[in-house]
Amino acid sequence: MFYWCMPLAASAGPIYVYKKGGVTYFSNKAPPEGVSAKVFTGKSSTYSVYKGRSVRGDRLFTERYSDIIISASKRFGVPAALIRSVIHVESAFNPKAVSPKGALGLMQLMPEVARMRGVKKPFDPAENVQGGTRHLAYLLDRFRGNRRLALAAYNAGEGAVEKYGGIPPYRETQHYVRLVLELEARYTRAEK
Numbered sequence: 001m002f003y004w005c006m007p008l009a010a011s012a013g014p015i016y017v018y019k020k021g022g023v024t025y026f027s028n029k030a031p032p033e034g035v036s037a038k039v040f041t042g043k044s045s046t047y048s049v050y051k052g053r054s055v056r057g058d059r060l061f062t063e064r065y066s067d068i069i070i071s072a073s074k075r076f077g078v079p080a081a082l083i084r085s086v087i088h089v090e091s092a093f094n095p096k097a098v099s100p101k102g103a104l105g106l107m108q109l110m111p112e113v114a115r116m117r118g119v120k121k122p123f124d125p126a127e128n129v130q131g132g133t134r135h136l137a138y139l140l141d142r143f144r145g146n147r148r149l150a151l152a153a154y155n156a157g158e159g160a161v162e163k164y165g166g167i168p169p170y171r172e173t174q175h176y177v178r179l180v181l182e183l184e185a186r187y188t189r190a191e192k
Contacts, residue, residue, distance in 0.1 A: 018031040018035050020032070024121075026111055058088070060084075060088075060186060061084065061087075061088065061093050062191070064093050065087070068125055068126045069083050071126075072129050072130050072133035075130070075133070076133045076137035078133050078137050078140065079184070079188070080187075080191065081184050081187035081191055082136070082180075082187075084183070084184075084187045085179075085184040085187055086136065086154065086180055087106050087107055088183050088187075089179050089180050090103070090107055091105065091106050094106070095123060095125045096123055104122035105122040105124075106125055106129055107128055107133075107136075108132075109122055109135070113131075113135055114128075114131055117130075117134045136150065139151075139154055143161070147184075148167060148177050149161055149166065149167065151176065151181070152167040152176075155172070155177070156168050156170055156173040160173070
């Protein structure tokens with residue numbers, strides 16, 4: 001079972017991950033005394049930060065987690081190049097990445113998305129990529145194959161895309177969509 005204890009409007013403070021009674025907890029509050037926890041911070045986890053920069057010169061990671069990505073691609077019908085691009089922008093292929101908002105792992109799954117997609121161990125690369133790809137496939141289906149809208153929803157949430165009738169006017173989301181699509185084109189060429 002997976003529980004999330006941190007409020008959605010989280011600060012960039014530490015995230016404590018601990019088990020108690022067989023349940024994994026993620027919280028912005030220290031665990032009870034006597035319970036050991038791993039502590040993650042956005043700063044120390046080197047999550048991917050691409051705000052305001054291009055990815056044109058970035059090295060491509062065509063081999064990292066290749067078996068996991070190809071498996072998820074086949075299972076959910078999402079191109080491997082798109083999955084790689086999301087991972088590249090979201091976590092820079094760091095399986096232990098934690099964002100200041102609490103997104104976790106390679107595909108930076110928010111805890112509620114991880115729970116919804118059946119991910120019990122968000123730092124496990126295979127489980128994270130399967131859950132993230134399942135969510136991406138759902139969004140692609142929901143937005144009738146429109147990659148731009150699906151990616152905007154992956155970044156800002158479905159509600160924001162609905163509210164604005166398209167890509168929300170958030171600079172971060174607009175930049176995110178451009179970066180992922182740019183990388184997808186590069187990964188697609190590299191796969192040939």
